[in-house]
Amino acid sequence: MVPTSIDIIPTRGGTTLVEQCRTDIDKDIAALLASLTVLRSRRNTLASIFSLPPEILVTIFTYIVEEENSKNYTGIPPRGGAPTPMKVTHICRHWRQVALECPSLWTFIDCLSARWVAIMLERSKEAALVVMYSAPDNHCTVEPLMQLLSQLHRIKVLKMGSFSIDVDRIVDCLSSQPAPLLQIFKYRILESYDPIFSIRPLSNTIFQGCAPLLRSVELVECAFILTSDIFSRLRTLTLKQIENFPHPTLSQLLFTLKRMPDLELLTLELPSRIPENTEHFDQVPLTRLRSIALGVCTIRTAASLFSHLVLPGDASIALYLEEIESLQSFSDIFSAIYKDPESFPIIRSLGAIFSDDTFIVQFSTSLAFKSEYSWNNRNGDIRLFINFRYASNPAIIFDICRMIPHRKIQSLSVSTSLDLSQNFWRAGFADLPELESIHLSTTLIAGFILAFLTVGVSIAHPLLRALELENIDIGCNELEGLRDVARMRAKGGVDIHRLGLTDCRNVMEWNVQLLKKVVADVDWDGYEETLMDSDGGCVCPTCLDEDSSADAHSED
Missing domain, CATH: 1.25.40 (Serine Threonine Protein Phosphatase 5, Tetratricopeptide repeat)
Structure with a gap:
């Protein structure tokens, strides 16, 4: 190294010496950095x-x-x-x-x-591979998917989506080699409609007829008929179709199901109009089925399908139905479902969630309150879940209840933004004589209180012991009305033992203390919120109703 004490004055004649010095210094810096890296690495290992x-x-x-x-x-x-x-x-x-x-x-x-x-x-x-693939929006090449499918022999989970233009190529690739490890297969067509796309079978050529571990198949907007023997061991099948896409007939669907005796979970999303032609079709026994979800279809299609299925009595059923015309529609479908009513488990609770024209009704073997807006096949307690459109009397939920075999409804939950009249609740008095608990959520309770105050305690759910109110705007004097109901029932020997108040507006500590004088257990969360507008006026349901009545009277 050049001694640091030597002063180097760059001149034209000394350019070579300067460049040499710089090179030597750079080498020393690099060596020091390499040594530092080694030392840091050795230190990190400690x-x-x-x-x-x-x-x-x-x-x-x-x-x-x-x-x-x-x-x-x-x-x-x-x-x-x-x-x-x-x-x-x-x-x-x-x-x-x-x-x-x-x-x-x-x-x-x-x-x-x-x-x-x-x-x-x-x-x-x-x-073994888990492969997830969804074609990009710009219809670019599917070569990455082809790369993956070349390893089909070691794929255990395959979930993919492609445009219909690539279907033939993908099916050919799926048919090019066996899939000995494949357990789950999902395929989705990403286009809503292709006029050249037609019904096609997935025959024994798929996976070269070798997929011994395949147990779950989901086809979304795919016009396939599962004719291959490799699908005979399926435990889970999901078929989802849309209106404008080609779809199999009901006979073809039943033929598919008949080849799958071990099915446990079945989800069918069918178009509203589907060719039937099932007059000469035999019964299809699905003796191991734990749940079936059917939607969105007409009640006639649903009834026709269930008339050909033989299900275990404890299978859970979900129905997503189009608009129904009358209560008779439910009678038809229940007759098709419950061929052997004696095998149906005892139903202990009824849940209803509805708006002006959409109803969700669920029947459960459990007494626990469960408010579910969509079907969950892992919830084995809910044995019947119905989602349908209906723009008439909300009391239809009690009419449906009468059609359910082995019912012993002890728990009722209702969630709705509608103002339910006292006639609605009186219908419940007649149809639910064994009711022990009621859970009300996001609804108005004026009609509920009035119904209880205007009938005898021997008629208004004589076994009722628990009342839960959640997320409710309580009107002025309505807590006093609840206290009157509790006092009246206590005099008749049918006390309300528990009253729950959760996230309810217009509830104050003094209200609760008055309630505790007639109800042994008042479970209040302590939430205090008054219903006042910016001018300090009360906007509770009772006062709003009185203002509306006064306005109407002045107009008259």
Whole structure:
């Protein structure tokens, strides 16, 4: 090295010496940086986390990858984004080596970039794959999907979506080799209508007739008929069609179901008009079925389908129906469903959620309150769930109740924005004589109170012991009305033992203290909110109703 004490004065004659010095200094800097990197690496190896065995690190990495995948995956893979496992490879060399030597970290593939697909396939070695693919909006090439399907022999979960123009090519690829590890298969056509797309069978050529572990199939807007024997072992089947898409006839659908005796979960979303032609079709026994969801279809189509199905008595049923015309419609479909009423379990609770024209009615074997706006086949307690359009009397829910076999309704929950009249509640008095608890949510209670005050306690649910009010605007004097109801029932020997008040407006501490004089257990959450406008006027339901009546009288 040139001594630092030597002063170097750049001149034309000394240019070569200066450049040489700079080169030597750069080399020394590089050497020092390399030494510093080595020292930092050696120091990092003394950290506690480096004492973890690779097996523990792999467990941590696997948790990170699974958590990130479950949190971020929405059905649309990232556009060329880096796979989740790449994050742990950018921490240090040790972590990178551990991650690269763990093929299972690289088995969840949901990226579109051909580059990342190739890397994931290489690093996953021969481990079983989970593949998620949804074609981009710009109709670009499906080559990344073709890359993935070339590994069909080691895919255990395959969920994909493509445009109808690529269906033939994809089906050919799915038929090019067996799928010995495939357990779950989902395919969605991303276009609403293609005039050249027609009904086609998925015959024994699919997966070359070899998919022994296949147990779950979901086809969305796919005009396929499942004729292959490989579908005979299915436990879960989901078929969702739209109006403008070609769809199988009811006979073709029944023929498909007849080949699947082990089905446990069945979801069918059929168009409103579907060719039937089932006059000579035999019964289809589905003896292991735990739940069936049917929608959105006419009640006639539903009745026709159920008339040919033989279901276990404890199967859960969900119906999403178009607008019905009369109560007789339900009589027809229930006759088709409950061929053996004696096998139906005892129904203990009725839940109703409705607006002006849309009703959700659910019947459960459990007494626990459950307000569910959509069907969940994992909730085995709800044995019948009906969503339908009806613009007439809300008391139809009690008419439907009378048609349910083995009913012993002890719990009722009602959630609606409608102002239910006393006639509605009186209909419930007649049809629910064994009722023990009522849960009301987001509704008005004036008609409820009036109905109880104007009939004898022996008629108005004589076994009623619990009342729950949730998220309700309580009018002036309505808590006093509830106290009168409780006092009247107590005199008749049918006390209300418990009153719950949750998120209710216009409830004050002094109201609650008065209620506690006639109800043993008043469970109030302490929420105090008055219903006043900006001018200090009361806008509770009672006062608003009085103002409306006064305005109408003055106009007269």
